[in-house]
Every structure is written in structure tokens, then in C-alpha cells.
Amino acid sequence: MAILKVEHLNKHFGGLQATYDVNFEMKSGELSAIIGPNGAGKSTFFNLLTGYHKADSGRVIFQGKNITNWAPHKIVRLGIARAFQVSNIYPAITTYENVRQAILTKQKRTLNLFIPAGRMAKEETTELLEITGLSSFSNIIAGKLSQGDKKRLELAIALGCKPELLFLDEPTAGMSGEETLETMELVKRLNQKLGLTILFTEHDMPVVFGYAEHLTVLHLGSIIAQGRPEEVRKNEMVQKIYLGEEA
């Protein structure tokens, strides 16, 4: 069953057509990737799906519900969480408090004005920090973490929202080879064990072909190829405009 369906989505910024008639579908439980050269419209596509930008036309349907141009917080509550390309965390509070904030929000406890937050969601937060391998940084001010750990923290924040669909915009940007591997293994586990549907963008081709079950290639705002990695690899147009130099 399709968890996400996108129909004829368009978006332009001034004279630039950032998204052009995009039709896209994701099956529940899939681990997919979107690739494309810089400026292909990958981030814009994510931004349209999560309410960061408003689409000019077209529809976004999540679990049968038309969520086109909904406010971001409403989309999150419905079950779509995201991590940004440049890690987007709370730099002034601890790693633990970062994750707890997302969990308390999901648990609808943020309108509680009278009970100290310190007593809440201890187990859930600790567990999530363990899953994402951040336990040892629990009490460290998040702004002090390394780039790679910040990315992982953002993944943890997104997971704290308990999404069914997760968008990761270059989840391994700025990570060392080892960190990249660890993070992608984690993404794979989340997909396989928790059944999370995950869509990610990535520049690193071995990562893309090693992990994604399904690939979508964007170029100048439109989809030029879709399918299983080996099919996409063979696609002539893809080879010409995108993989050409690298493959």
C-alpha cells in the first residue's frame, strides 16, 4: 500500500522551476533514496512534502489524506518527521534535553505548566539515546558535539517524533567513513526492525547503491528515472546527465 503519493507537484522560485510535475509514490516499509546533482531539487522536494515551502500546484497524499500545504507542525503530528541537510538541533541545551523535547511533544505533554520536565520521559529518552549511540554524550551541550554526532542527534530528534515516514536530507554529510557506515546501518535497522518508511538523499553513490531498495533520480526539478538501483544504473539518460562523470 502506498504510504505517500505525490501527484503533479510544481514549485518555482522566481524564474527557477525547482520542482516540475513530480509524480512519486512510496510503499509502506520502503527504504528509498532520491539522488541527483546539486540543485536538482532534492531539498525543495523534501521542503514541499513537509510544509516548509508551499507548492504552486499538485497534491501530496499521506495515508490517504491530502496534506498539501499543511503547516509543518500538523504534518509532523500526522507521522512525518524529517532531518535537515545542515544539522538542525538545539545547540544551547544538552543532548538529552534535545531528544526529550521531541518525545514530550509527541506525548502531548508540552502544555503542562506545573510538573518539572526533569521527571518526565526518562525511559523513552534514555532508550532513544542508546539506539542512536548517543548515550555517552547525554549531558553534553549539543552545540559542542562533532558534526557527525550533531547529524545523529538530529536523527534522534526526528525519531523522538515517532514518525511512520522519515525524511533524511543527506544523513551522513560531514561524517567520516566509519561514522557513515554506522549511521547507514542504523537507518537500515530502523527500517527493518521498526518498519519505518524512510526516504533519504545522498551524494555518496556507494551508500546509495548499498542501502536503497528503490531509487528516484531528479534532474532540474523533474524525475528522469525511477526503479530498483540496478535498473537505474543501466538507464542511459541517468548515465549521461548524472552518473556520467562518476560511473
Add this chain to the structure above:
Amino acid sequence: MNRYSWLGLIFIATLILPHVIGEFWIHVAIEILIFGLFAVSFNMLFGYMGQLSFGHAAYFGVGAYATGLLMLKTSVPLPVCLVFSMVAAGVAALIFGYFCVRLTGIYFAILTMAFGQLIYYIIFQWYSFTGGDNGLQGIVPPGWLLNVKNYYYFTIFIVTAALIVMWFISESPFGYTMRAIRDNTERTRFIGINVRKYMLINFVVAGMFAGLAGGLLGPFTRSIAPDLCNWQQSGVPVFMTVIGGPLGFFGPIIGSVIYTFLFAFITGFTEYWPLTIGLVIIFVVLYMPGGILGLVHEKMDFFKFKHLTNDIDKGLEKET
């Protein structure tokens, strides 16, 4: 020493205080408490939500007029008047905050100031109801509060209760959501928080406590004037908070102690009060950007009240 023993000691000292100082200084102490409460409510917006309100005196003034008018025109007991002050200020904050929370930064500051001036001019012009520029005179507290020492204890009781409630709010999930909005509004939206709604709730709560502080003022000074609402008055909690330190809960109170004490002391022998406070502010901003609380936190570790100032570390971390 126990974590909160410092607070306990300070509280006991404030209880003994009126027996060791003269009547003039008891008046000053009451002002310190009232304006301290006002400044802490302001800091819910400035320190915790990260938005500078330059019209917070409007809600202080609405609270003052609510209690003042009720006491002059009805025979409602004072505690009920104070509750009404909170409600009236809260309603005003709800109406104007609805528009203010759509903006941030300098635009938020300007809009809060504009609405503050609007309230000021309404009170200033509405002679038949508010007495216009004559203000309200003869707001006499009930008999048991005529004695200034009793009014001091009454104020201590109300202010302490309000501070405890605000402390709990600052430590609650709601308080942390405010810090989250301050530190990263975008991320907060993308974990599912309706940012405007939360900012509005905080604006209303801050307005209510400003209203409570205002309500305490009338029966103390026996009269109130529209000047309580204008933008210069809105500057008072800003100064207090900057001096005391916005990143700790008690910063604004420390600021109120220094500001109000200095005011009483300096105006005793010179009219150059604005010059004096100006110099103090320049010194604080240049040499101790975290305010007094920031300085204590940094240099005087042995006081062991890190838990009261731990936000400062985080705030300074963000700056660097």
C-alpha cells in the same frame, strides 16, 4: 549545604528585614518586590522565549487600574481584586498578543510598544472611567494592611507564591518548549509544536503576572497614574533584567534590588537619576554581559548555586 538552602536563608532574611530597617526602606523593599515580580514576568518573554517586549508596562498598568478601580468603586476584598487584575491583564495580553506573536525580533519589540502606547493613551484620555491624566487617588487598602509592615508581609506572601508558580512553569515541559522556540524556532515547528500558539500562551501568562504586580502597587502608593503604562515604564523591567541577568530565573529580582535601591538612594541627593542608571547599564553591558547573575556564576563557584543558574552556561555557550 542543601541545594535550596541559599534561597531559604534569603527568604528568612526578608522576613526579618522590616524589624531592622526604617519605614522609608520598608517602602523601598516593597517596591523591590513588586517590580521584581514585574521584571520576572517580563523575563518569561525576554529570557525564556527570546523576544524583547517593549510594552510590558501596559499589562502592569491594566492590572494596577483593575485593582484600583475595583477598590474605589466596589467593596470587593483586595485578594479578589488581585485575581481580577490578573484576569484583566491576561485578557488584554490575549487580544494584543494575538498580533504580536506573529512577529519576532525588532518587529515584535515595536509592535508590543505600539500596543502598549495604545493602552496608555486609552487610559490617559478616558476621563470618565480612568480619571485620565489625573489618575486614581485614594486607593486605601483594608485596615489590616494600613501598617506598612503588614503590607510588606502581604506583598512577600503574594510575590513568593507567584515566583514559585513561575519557577515551576520555567521547569515544566512548557518552559522547556519556550527555550526550544528561543534556541531554534524552525526545529521546534518540525517536531510538531504550533509555535505561535505557544508564544501566545506565554505572552498571556507573562501578562497575567505583570497584572498581579501592578495590582499590588495601587493599594501601596494609594494612587496610580497613566504613566505606569507608558513605554518608559516598559523600559524598567528591561533595565532590571539586563542588570541582574536574563539567563537565570532570579536575575530580574537581583536587578530589581539594585535598580530600585539605587533609585531611592540616588534621588535622595541628585536629580541626575537617568544619567546614573545610564552609566550603570553601559557598565553592565560592556563588562558583564550575563548581568550580575552571569558574573556570580562565572567567578563565584563556591556559592554552589549552579543549579539555579545552569541556563547561563548554556546561554553563554550559544553566544560563543
